[in-house]
Amino acid sequence: MKKPIIGISANILKDQSGSFAGYQRAYVNEDYVISVLKNGGVPFIIPINQNSEVIQQQIEQIDGLILTGGYDVDPHNYHEEPLNKLEATMPIRDEFEFALIKLAVKKKIPILGICRGIQIINTFYGGTLYQDLSYRQKITYRHYQGDNPTQVTHTVKVEPHSKLAAIFHKSKFLVNSFHHQIIKQVAPNFTVAAKAGDGVIEGIEANNYPYLIGIQWHPEMLHTSEPEMNQQIFGSLIKQAKTRK
Template sequence: MTKPIIGISGSVIIDDGGIFPGYHRSYVNEDYVDSVVQNGGVPYIIPFTENDEVIKAQLDNVQGLILSGGHDVDPHQYGEEPLQKIGATWPARDHFDMRLLKLAEENGIPVLGICRGAQIINVAHGGTLYQDLSYRKELTLKHMQGHTPNLPTHGMKVKADSKLA
């Protein structure tokens, strides 16, 4: 039985130490790779690029797509001006993820958004976001828990009749 190839949207980090300071490195967090493997898939890292032809070619190789976490989504993407507590944004990454999402949906490729990835799906379909949860006084959920990253942070609900169920 052939295992499904699951694309994981990548990001870029600037190396600030070691023997190559200042180099830009493509990456995904290891927990995405581990989760795909543990669930019977083959992880395929899709490195960030602004080249549309490369983005299309990358998606030709996958049967599923994970839009990974990362920077905050630029509020201009959903018609708002940035507020003071907004985290770092990267509009080019927004475009990359939205392009991946659009092409995946056009080609019937299932998509799972995690953290920022879920926000990208929301914004791409006309939704908005709270720029920072601290602006919402009625919410008590702490987003960044400050513990080991592979431990659960907060729960989620899955609709019984959804594809994810």
């Protein structure tokens, strides 16, 4: 049986210095590629573009989709003006990923959103975000940890009977955390499946779709330090993608 092809939504990196300062590169962090390879999928990077025919054909190539981390979601997409602590946005990436979700769902392709990925899913389906976690009126953990991506820093509790509970076989564990935005209102027809100990939403899943899951932490960065967690989540996506082959 052929391995399923897992699309990974790309980002655009602008060189900050060197001989190509300002030069734009289409890329993903290699940890996503490694995580797909390690768990039996074929990684397929999907570059940002604005051609609907091209996006349609990109989606036709894949059996599973990973929506990756990156820029803040443009708050206009959830009907807010930019607040002071909003960081860089990239509206063309929002539009591109909205199109990916829309077309992938038509084909019943399983979707895993990571970090920005959970936020773009929630926004696409009508939920809202805190533009910065300081706008939340409660004591909140540090969700943007230092620079060690392989370290786990805060607790996540998984809701019993959720899809995430079945994926992780555990109700409580430590995760890494690299986000300054968080979900405010969960989109209709989605369930909160995981929360940090401070109540911040760390996982959501669609009620009426086989596999449409978002998580706020970065299991792809944990393929060496927390291999079991990495295997459970990417393994579950790839297993679901196989059912489409």
